[in-house]
Amino acid sequence: xxxxxxxxxxxxxxxxxxxxxxxxxxxxxxxxxxxxxxxxxxxxxxxxxxxxxxxxxxxxxxxxxxxxxxxxxxxxxxxxxxxxxxxxxxxxxxxxxxxxxxxxxxxxxxxxxxxxxxxxxxxxx
Numbered sequence: 001x002x003x004x005x006x007x008x009x010x011x012x013x014x015x016x017x018x019x020x021x022x023x024x025x026x027x028x029x030x031x032x033x034x035x036x037x038x039x040x041x042x043x044x045x046x047x048x049x050x051x052x053x054x055x056x057x058x059x060x061x062x063x064x065x066x067x068x069x070x071x072x073x074x075x076x077x078x079x080x081x082x083x084x085x086x087x088x089x090x091x092x093x094x095x096x097x098x099x100x101x102x103x104x105x106x107x108x109x110x111x112x113x114x115x116x117x118x119x120x121x122x123x124x125x
Contacts, residue, residue: 002035002044002099002121004066007114008074010037014123022125028061029094033123034069041069044123047079052091055101056084064090064099065106066119075106076117088119096124 002012012035022031033044046064053062055078063079078086078101088101099121105114 002119002123004037004042004117004119006117007105008068008117010040010042012037012042012121024094029092029125031123031125033125040071043067043069046090046092046097048090048092048097050092050094052089053079054089055079055087058084062090064101064103064119066103066117067106071111073111074114076103076114076119077106078103094125096122098122 004010004012015034015036021033022029028047028049030047031045035042035044044066048062063077065075065077068074078088086102086104090099090101091097099119101119103117103119
């Protein structure tokens with residue numbers, strides 16, 4: 001379960017079929033997990049090495065995004081050069097993770113009304 005607060009407030013539950021959506025390449029796990037909330041569905045996407053990552057980590061190797069799958073202008077990100085001021089921690093063991101991060105609206109076309117969000121909770125591959 002993941003909780004979003006800030007520009008959007010919702011509690012999201014990972015869908016049962018989401019867990020098979022992770023692949024490993026070059027020591028990094030890439031995932032696209034489906035979450036359902038009260039107002040909309042979201043995708044949590046990530047590229048993470050195993051271990052704990054404290055953002056900003058400066059590597060551009062680790063990144064996490066969350067996207068509203070019903071509104072492409074609702075996108076937030078942490079961990080890339082475009083989101084280098086975002087802070088937080090993600091721990092990932094290759095199968096499950098915990099997240100506690102601040103995220104900024106994602107470019108190139110975020111909704112101008114969006115503000116930062118805080119994302120906290122757990123996810124599973």
